[in-house]
Amino acid sequence: MQNADIPDAQLASAQPDAPELALPKLARQRLHDTVVDHLREFIVEGQLAPGVKLNERKLCEVLGISRTPLREALKVLAAEGLIEISPNRGATVAQLSEAEIRDMFELMSGLEAFAGELACERISETELAQIKALHAAMLLCRAQNDLSGYYSRNHAIHDLINIAARNAALRQTYVTLNRRLQALRFRSNFQTAKWDSAIRDHEGMIAALEARNGPALSKILRGHLLAKRDAVLAERTLSVAGMSREK
Structure with missing residues (x-):
């Protein structure tokens, strides 16, 4: 999971950021599952392409959530192999060889x-x-x-x-x-x-x-x-x- 101590400046690396996405703000009910489902759908349908670096601030704005539920969702997606998380680079969409x-x-x-x-x-x-x-x-x-x-x-x-x-x-x-x-x-x-x-x-x-x-x-x-x-x-x-x- 992305290190909470990494400053925002480091998150905006030379890698491509996640594109602007349009989604209604989420209801709080079943928030965790909903965040995971939406992020998984973004990846499946290519809105978050392989190799794209995930910008936490932008994703939080799109989903209408704080960084805590987002980072919990990223843990789930990392366990599924859909994203890769590095302590120094943050989270990126996984690429298969x-x-x-x-x-x-x-x-x-x-x-x-x-x-x-x-x-x-x-x-x-x-x-x-x-x-x-x-x-x-x-x-x-x-x-x-x-x-x-x-x-x-x-x-x-x-x-x-x-x-x-x-x-x-x-x-x-x-x-x-x-x-x-x-x-x-x-x-x-x-x-x-x-x-x-x-x-x-x-x-x-x-x-x-x-x-x-x-x-x-x-x-x-x-x-x-x-x-x-x-x-x-x-x-x-x-x-x-x-x-x-x-x-």
């Missing part, structure tokens, strides 16, 4: 594939109906070009499949890893073709769940996650190449 991205997506593909097999055995009709409703809402967001709404429903579908697996150990591992990958999963849908490909995968997921076909759902989920890995790595390569040309 190419190897870390590859390893994490490969592991997540295995976790989701296994969850899919179990879910086909254990999912309830109510859960299946919820997934279908989320899929319909996701299609509406796609039609409206609403990436944020699309992603939130996409995320909820994968989460419900994992919950339907009824395996506590799998659930804990999935939640921990997925928090580190959310921002990358969000950005993997920036291209229209990627959106449409993901929608086709989701239609196949629902068909496999309805048929209680574990192997089929497992295969779709594994391929779905590996496609996201490839999209993220391709985007990263283009970004690095672009920065090299600018130099």
